Amino acid sequence: MIRLPLALFFSAVxxxxxxxxxxxxxxxxxxxxxxxxxxxxxxxNLVAFSQAWKNLAGQVFxxxxxxxxxxxxxxGLAIVILIYRNRETINVDEVDLLKW
Amino acid sequence: xxxxxxxVVASPGFAKYAWIIALLPMLSAALTLFFGKRTPGRGWIYxxxxxxxxxxxxLLVLWHFVQGGGAYSSSVSWFRVGSLHLELGQYVDxxxxxxxxxxxxxxxxxxxxxxxxxxxxxxxxxxxVSLSLFTAAMLNVVVADNLFQLLVGxxxxxxxxxxxxxxxWEEHVNSSAAIKAFLTTRTGDxxxxxxxxxxxxxxxxxxxxxxxxxxxxxxxxxxxxxAAALLLFGGxxxxxxxxxxHVWLPDAMQGPTPVSALIHAxxxxxxxxxxxxxxxxxxxxxxxxxxxxxxxxxxMTALGAxxxxxxxxxxxxxxxxxxxxxxxxxxxxMSVGPAGRNAAFxxxxxxxxxxxxxxxxxxxxxxxxxxxxxxxxxxxxxxMPVTFWTFLIGSAALAGIPPLAGFWSKDELLVSASNGxxxxxxVLLLTALITAFYTTRMVMLTFFGEFRGHGHPHESPVSMTxxxxxxxxxxxxxxxxxxxxxxxxxxxxxYFEEPEAIHFVPWVAALSVGAALLGVLVGYSVYREAxxxxxxxxxxxLTTLLVRKYFLDDIYLKGIVFPIRDKVSxxxxxxxxxxxxxxxxxxxxxxxxxxxxVDGFDGSVVDGAVNGVAQTAGFTGGILRYVQSGxxxxxxxxxxxxxxxxxxxxxxx
Numbered sequence: 001m002i003r004l005p006l007a008l009f010f011s012a013v014x015x016x017x018x019x020x021x022x023x024x025x026x027x028x029x030x031x032x033x034x035x036x037x038x039x040x041x042x043x044x045n046l047v048a049f050s051q052a053w054k055n056l057a058g059q060v061f062x063x064x065x066x067x068x069x070x071x072x073x074x075x076g077l078a079i080v081i082l083i084y085r086n087r088e089t090i091n092v093d094e095v096d097l098l099k100w
Numbered sequence: 101x102x103x104x105x106x107x108v109v110a111s112p113g114f115a116k117y118a119w120i121i122a123l124l125p126m127l128s129a130a131l132t133l134f135f136g137k138r139t140p141g142r143g144w145i146y147x148x149x150x151x152x153x154x155x156x157x158x159l160l161v162l163w164h165f166v167q168g169g170g171a172y173s174s175s176v177s178w179f180r181v182g183s184l185h186l187e188l189g190q191y192v193d194x195x196x197x198x199x200x201x202x203x204x205x206x207x208x209x210x211x212x213x214x215x216x217x218x219x220x221x222x223x224x225x226x227x228x229v230s231l232s233l234f235t236a237a238m239l240n241v242v243v244a245d246n247l248f249q250l251l252v253g254x255x256x257x258x259x260x261x262x263x264x265x266x267x268x269w270e271e272h273v274n275s276s277a278a279i280k281a282f283l284t285t286r287t288g289d290x291x292x293x294x295x296x297x298x299x300x301x302x303x304x305x306x307x308x309x310x311x312x313x314x315x316x317x318x319x320x321x322x323x324x325x326x327a328a329a330l331l332l333f334g335g336x337x338x339x340x341x342x343x344x345x346h347v348w349l350p351d352a353m354q355g356p357t358p359v360s361a362l363i364h365a366x367x368x369x370x371x372x373x374x375x376x377x378x379x380x381x382x383x384x385x386x387x388x389x390x391x392x393x394x395x396x397x398x399x400m401t402a403l404g405a406x407x408x409x410x411x412x413x414x415x416x417x418x419x420x421x422x423x424x425x426x427x428x429x430x431x432x433x434m435s436v437g438p439a440g441r442n443a444a445f446x447x448x449x450x451x452x453x454x455x456x457x458x459x460x461x462x463x464x465x466x467x468x469x470x471x472x473x474x475x476x477x478x479x480x481x482x483x484m485p486v487t488f489w490t491f492l493i494g495s496a497a498l499a500g501i502p503p504l505a506g507f508w509s510k511d512e513l514l515v516s517a518s519n520g521x522x523x524x525x526x527v528l529l530l531t532a533l534i535t536a537f538y539t540t541r542m543v544m545l546t547f548f549g550e551f552r553g554h555g556h557p558h559e560s561p562v563s564m565t566x567x568x569x570x571x572x573x574x575x576x577x578x579x580x581x582x583x584x585x586x587x588x589x590x591x592x593x594x595y596f597e598e599p600e601a602i603h604f605v606p607w608v609a610a611l612s613v614g615a616a617l618l619g620v621l622v623g624y625s626v627y628r629e630a631x632x633x634x635x636x637x638x639x640x641x642l643t644t645l646l647v648r649k650y651f652l653d654d655i656y657l658k659g660i661v662f663p664i665r666d667k668v669s670x671x672x673x674x675x676x677x678x679x680x681x682x683x684x685x686x687x688x689x690x691x692x693x694x695x696x697x698v699d700g701f702d703g704s705v706v707d708g709a710v711n712g713v714a715q716t717a718g719f720t721g722g723i724l725r726y727v728q729s730g731x732x733x734x735x736x737x738x739x740x741x742x743x744x745x746x747x748x749x750x751x752x753x
Contacts, residue, residue: 019740023733031733092733099730 007048015041028083028090032076039069114160115172115192121157121200122190122239124150125207129232136225143225147211147232154239155208158200165194173245173309184300191245191309195445198590199242199374202452205574206366207235209567213460214358216563217467227267231362234260238367242374246306247296250375254292254335257368258285264363265355277354284348288338292375295331298324299382312381322387329386332379333394340372340427343401347652349424350408353416353472357463360416365423365459366452373430373448377441383434391435398432399527401425404650406534410541411646414472415462418542419455422498425531426451429513432524436516442591443512449590450505450578454497457571461491464564465546468557474545476553483557486565488547490572495543497575499536500616505579507612514608529615536619544627 014037021034043062050058084090128150136143175189190196211231218224237260240253259282266278296306302324303311314320336342341349352364363369376383376394383391402425409421430444430451464487469477481488497506510532517525551557559565581590648654 023737023740093731095732096730099728 002048004048004052007044011041011044011048014038014044026091026093028080028092028095029077031092032073032080035076036069036073039065039072113164113167113169114157115164115169115197116174117157118161118172118192118196118200118243119190121154121161121204122236122243124154124157125232125236125239129229129236132225132229132232136228141215143228144211144215147228147235148208148215150232151204151208151211151235154235155201155204158197158204161192162197162201165197175245175307183304184306186248186306187246188249189245189307190243192243195377196242198445198449200239202370202449203235203238203242203367206362206452206456206571207231207238209456209460209571210358210362213361213463213564213567214356216561217358217463218356219561223267227264227356230260230264230267231359234264234363234368238371241371245308247299247308247311248306250308250378251293251296254339254371254375255289257363257371258282258289258339261285261352261363261368264359265352267356267359268354271354274354277348277351281348281352284345285338288334288336288345290334291331292335292338295328295334298328298331302328308378311379315381315385320385322385325382326386326390329379329383329390330393332375332382333390333397336372336376336431337397338372339375340369340431341424342372342397342428342431343404344652346401346405346424347649347656350412350417350420350649353414353420357416357459357466360420361456361459361463364420365455369423369427370430370448370452373427373434373444376431376434377445380434380438380441384437391437395432395435395521395524398428398430398435399524401428402432402531403527403534406531406538408646408649409538410534411643413475415465415474415477415542415546416459416472418474418538419458419462422458422535422538423455425535426455426498429510429528429531432528433513433516435521435524436519439519440513440516443509443516446512446581446590447509449581450497450509450575453571453578454494454504454506454575457490457494457568457575458498460564460568460571461487461494462546464560464568465491465557467560467564469553470555471553474542477546477551478549478553479547479551480557481547484559486559486568490565490568491547492543493572493575495539497579499539499620500532500612501620502613503576503579505575505577507616508579511609511612514612515605518605518608529611532612533615533619536616537623540620540623541627544623548627 018034018036018038018041021037022031025031025034043065046058046062046065050056050062080090083095087094089095125147128146131146132143136146139145171191171193173189173191175187178186178188180186211228214227214231218227221227234257237253237256241250241257244250244253262278262282265281266275269275269278299311300306302320303314305311311320315325337345349364349369353360355364383394405421405424405428409418409425412418412421426447430447433440433444433447436443464484465477465480466472468480468484468487471477493504497504500507500510502508514525514528514532517528645651
C-alpha cells in the first residue's frame with residue numbers, strides 16, 4: 001500500500017520535470033514528451049486520490065485522460081512534421097512568426 | 101297672381117350670385133397666366149369669355165332690381181384679429197348692379213378691342229392677365245360689403261394701374277409715368293386707409309351697412325364722422341384724380357389706349373366717386389363743411405381741368421383732362437346731398453360708356469396714324485368712317501348734345517346743382533361750355549381738314565370697330581334710363597333716401613343745351629379753316645399758365661420730389677456708407693476674429709487631444725510589443741508564472 005503523500009510527491013516531481021522540459025527544451029518532440037510527463041503526473045494524482053478516498057471516478061478520469069493524451073500526441077506530432085517540411089527545423093525558438 | 105309676383109321679387113334671385121361675377125375675371129387672370137401662351141391667340145379667349153359671362157350675369161342681377169327686388173347681402177368669415185372679425189362678403193343693391201354693368205360692359209369691350217390693338221405685342225398675354233386682374237379687383241370693390249375687402253380691391257386696382265401704365269416700360273417716359281401715377285394715388289390712399297381705421301375703431305365693425313345703421317342711430321359722434329369722411333375723401337382725390345392730386349392722370353395716358361379706356365376713364369377713376377356714394381352715410385352725418393369742402397374741390401377741378409384740356413395737342417391728354425373734369429362734376433354734385441348723389445351716379449353710368457367710346461376711338465385713330473398728336477392728324481373722316489361716326493357720337497354725348505346720354509346726365513346734374521349752391525351751378529355751366537368747345541376742337545383737328553401726318557391711314561380691324569359700335573349704341577341708349585319721360589327708372593335703382601327722380605326743369609335744360617351749342621359753334625367757327633397757329637395757344641400769359649399746367653408739376657417736382665429725393669438720396673448714401681457698410685464690415689471683422697479663435701482652439705485643444713491619445717497609444721504599444729515575441733516558450737513561462745501567482749494567492753488568502 002503506497003501512502004498518499006508519497007504518491008503526491010512523486011507526481012509533483014514528475015510535473016516539475018514536465019514543466020522544465022516544456023519551458024527549456026528547444027526540440028519540439030521533446031516539448032511534446034514533456035507535456036506527456038505533465039499529463040501523466042495528473043494521472044498519478046487522480047489514481048492516488050481515487051484509491052485514498054475509495055472513489056472510482058478518479059480512475060475513470062485517468063482512463064479518459066490517457067485516451068485524450070494519445071490523440072493529443074498524434075496531432076502534436078503531425079504539426080511537428082509539417083513544421084519540419086516547411087522550415088526544415090523543429091527548433092521551437094525559430095518558430096516565432098506569430099508576433100508583432 | 102300678385103302673391104306670386106311678390107314672391108319673385110322677395111327672393112334674392114340672381115343677386116345672390118353677384119360674387120361670381122367678381123370671381124370670374126380672377127379665374128381668367130389665373131388661366132391666362134398659366135396657360136395663355138400655349139393657347140391659340142395667346143390667351144385673349146379666357147378674358148373675353150369670363151368677362152362676357154360676367155356681363156350676362158350682371159344683366160341678370162340688374163333684372164332682379166328692374167323687377168323691384170330688394171338688396172341682398174351675405175358673407176363668409178375670413179379671419180379674426182383680436183376683437184375684429186373680418187369677413188368676405190357681398191352687398192348687392194341697385195347701385196351695385198349698375199356698377200357691375202358698367203364695369204363688365206366696358207371691360208368686355210376693352211378685352212375685345214385689345215385683340216386688335218395689342219396684336220403682335222411682345223407681352224400680349226401678360227397684358228390680358230393684368231386686364232383681367234384689374235377687372236376682378238374693380239368688381240371686388242363694387243360687391244364688397246365691408247371696408248377691408250373694399251380696401252384690398254382698391255389697392256390691387258392701384259397696382260394693376262401701375263403695371264398697365266408701364267406696360268411699355270422700355271421707354272423711360274412710360275415707366276416714370278407709371279411711378280408717378282402709383283405714388284400720387286398712394287398719397288391719397290394713405291388718408292383713405294386712416295379713414296377706414298377711424299370708422300373701424302369708432303364702430304367696431306368693417307361692415308359698410310352696419311356702419312351706416314350706427315350712423316343713422318347716432319352711435320358715432322359727428323366729429324368722428326367728419327374726420328372719417330375727410331380722410332376717406334383723400335382716397336377719392338387720389339383715385340379719381342381730383343385737385344391737387346390730378347397730375348397723374350394725364351401722364352397715365354402713356355399706357356396702351358385700351359388701358360386708358362378701362363382704367364383711366366370708365367372704372368378705376370370712377371371708384372373714387374363710387375366710394376363717396378357707397379359711404380354717403382358717413383358724409384351725410386359729418387359736419388356740413390365736409391360736404392362743402394367736397395364741393396369746392398370738385399368745382400375747382402372741373403373748371404381747372406376743363407381749361408387745361410383746351411391747350412393739349414395729345415388727343416389722349418385732351419380726353420384725360422376731360423375725364424378729370426367730368427369726374428369732378430360728379431364729386432362736386434355729391435356735396436348737394438342725396439339728389440346730387442343720384443345724379444352723380446347717373447353721370448358716372450353714362451360717362452363710363454361715352455368716355456370709353458372716345459378713348460377706344462382715339463386708340464383706333466392712333467393705331468392708324470401712329471401718333472398721339474392731333475397736329476399730325478386731320479381729315480380722317482374719309483379713311484376711317486366707322487371710327488369717325490362713333491367718335492362723333494361720343495363727342496356729342498360729352499358735349500351734352502340731346503338726346504345722347506351725356507345730355508341727360510349732365511342735365512340731371514345741373515338740375516340738382518341748381519338746388520344747391522349758386523357758385524357750383526355757375527361753375528358747372530361754365531365747364532359745360534368749355535367742354536363743348538374743346539370737344540369740338542378735338543373732333544375738328546382729328547377728322548376734318550387735311551391730313552397732316554405721314555403714310556396712309558386706314559380703318560381698324562373688326563375686333564376694334566365692333567366695340568366702338570357697341571359702345572356708341574350704349575351711348576345713345578342709356579341716357580333714356582334717367583330721362584323723366586321714361587319714368588327715370590335709373591334713380592329707383594340707385595336711390596339714396598330720396599326715391600323720386602329729379603324732375604325735368606326746362607330752363608336748366610335750355611341753359612345746358614345753350615352752353616353746349618355755344619361751345620360747339622365757337623369751336624366749329626374757330627377750327628373750320630386750317631390755321632398756322634392754334635388760336636388757343638395764342639392767349640399770352642394764359643396759354644403759358646395752361647401749357648405749364650398751372651405750374652403744379654413744377655411745384656411738385658421742385659417743392660416736394662427733388663428736395664425729398666436729394667435729401668433722401670444723400671441720407672441714404674450716408675447711411676449706406678457709414679451705418680450699413682459699418683455694420684457689414686464690423687460683422688465681417690467679428691466673424692474673422694471668432695473664426696481665428698475657433699481655429700486656435702481647434703488646433704491646440706481638439707487636435708492636441710486626438711494626437712495625444714494617438715501618441716500615447718503608440719508609445720505604450722512600442723513598449724508592450726516586446727512582450728509579444730512569438731516565442732511559444734516565453735509565453736508558457738508567463739502562463740506558469742501566472743498560475744503560480746494565482747495558486748499562491750488562492751491558497752494564502
